[in-house]
Amino acid sequence: MASNSIKLYLLLILALVRCSKAELGELKETSMTIYFQDQYGGPNATVAQILPENPDGHLSFKKFGAIFCTDDLVTEGFDVSSTQVARAQGVYITSALDGSNTHVLVSIVFNNGEFKGSTLEVQGASAQFERVREVAVVGGTGKFRFARGYVTFETIHINSAANLAVIQCNITVLHY
Ligand SMILES: *[C@@H]1O[C@H](CO)[C@@H](O)[C@H](O)[C@H]1NC(C)=O
Numbered sequence: 354m355a356s357n358s359i360k361l362y363l364l365l366i367l368a369l370v371r372c373s374k375a376e377l378g379e380l381k382e383t384s385m386t387i388y389f390q391d392q393y394g395g396p397n398a399t400v401a402q403i404l405p406e407n408p409d410g411h412l413s414f415k416k417f418g419a420i421f422c423t424d425d426l427v428t429e430g431f432d433v434s435s436t437q438v439a440r441a442q443g444v445y446i447t448s449a450l451d452g453s454n455t456h457v458l459v460s461i462v463f464n465n466g467e468f469k470g471s472t473l474e475v476q477g478a479s480a481q482f483e484r485v486r487e488v489a490v491v492g493g494t495g496k497f498r499f500a501r502g503y504v505t506f507e508t509i510h511i512n513s514a515a516n517l518a519v520i521q522c523n524i525t526v527l528h529y
């Protein structure tokens with residue numbers, strides 16, 4: 354009797370697992386290259402230092418514990434005036450004592466094009482002074498539900514007169 358009801362119970366669980374798998378559908382891979390337009394100074398800055406306070410506007414990326422908030426324009430192409438696809442909104446905190454790593458907690462909030470209304474969560478240690486930084490994608494919403502993957506960041510252009518750094522972001526994610 355007891356073992357029969359256990360069997361039934363296991364079958365039920367199996368059926369439930371099968372059902373939820375069927376609803377998720379096939380795992381897909383999406384790759385794309387987009388550009389973060391990082392306005393790091395001036396009246397329209399898209400990055401602000403929260404701590405320590407910086408009355409002169411100087412950003413102390415190397416200082417352990419420094420906290421920044423960001424809302425970068427994200428474009429389809431390299432040029433700042435190319436089509437907008439998203440905003441990159443979040444925080445990053447210098448998390449290595451020697452200042453080499455920053456901890457990134459940023460959402461790529463797609464607001465135009467194919468992925469409008471979806472988000473990707475980028476989180477992890479970024480070797481902020483390396484040419485190429487790789488950070489994990491730990492989740493997503495909308496078309497990116499259950500996303501897992503990684504991004505690479507490479508600063509490919511700095512216009513110091515305009516306080517603008519252009520960061521090429523290559524995304525590779527698996528999602529349903
Ligand atoms: C800042 O943004 C405003 C409004 O979009 C614009 O008129 C102004 O030219 C910008 N200033 C700079 C320095 O980019």
Ligand SMILES: *[C@@H]1O[C@H](CO)[C@@H](O)[C@H](O)[C@H]1NC(C)=O
Pocket residue numbers: 386485505506507521522523
């Ligand atoms: C990112 O992708 C572009 C082309 O899509 C490629 O030229 C570049 O080398 C890639 N960057 C990295 C760090 O893989």
